[in-house]
Amino acid sequence: MPTTEELQQIATQVRRDVIRMVNGAASGHPGGSLGVADFLTVLYFEIMRPDHEKFDMDGKDEDLFFLSNGHVCPAWYSVMARYGFFPVPELGTLRKLGTRLQGHPSTQEKLPGVRMASGSAEMENFRKVRTGRRLCLPLRKRLTTSLQ
Numbered sequence: 001m002p003t004t005e006e007l008q009q010i011a012t013q014v015r016r017d018v019i020r021m022v023n024g025a026a027s028g029h030p031g032g033s034l035g036v037a038d039f040l041t042v043l044y045f046e047i048m049r050p051d052h053e054k055f056d057m058d059g060k061d062e063d064l065f066f067l068s069n070g071h072v073c074p075a076w077y078s079v080m081a082r083y084g085f086f087p088v089p090e091l092g093t094l095r096k097l098g099t100r101l102q103g104h105p106s107t108q109e110k111l112p113g114v115r116m117a118s119g120s121a122e123m124e125n126f127r128k129v130r131t132g133r134r135l136c137l138p139l140r141k142r143l144t145t146s147l148q
Helices: 004-025 030-048 070-083 088-093 120-147
Strands: none
Touching: 004 030, 004 070, 004 088, 030 070, 070 088
């Protein structure tokens, strides 16, 4: 598990990435991304610890994260790249044509770590998925336990 100092260094690097990405794209919302850098860093590197090497859309037996505020995706992309979901140099492609790093995360881009599109248009779907996952988790645990 990373130390507090290591987490602070990662979060600082995430902020640098955000500034570079938004500046390079000449488009985006840096404020929100800068504000969630610490939260996302601790969430991924200390609390959730997802398996970036075996990513699949099901996420069975994994902690799942759904981003409801698509405008902060530069910070999320940076954290996922630094965690190992995809190469860090890909961060330089934010909001470019043909890139997997769009202005709002999208599953159609097949970016490891993203299980659901996010943004205001997807909010109702987000609520349904989040609620469904929450309701099914206890059932899944009971079924898994009873099948063993």
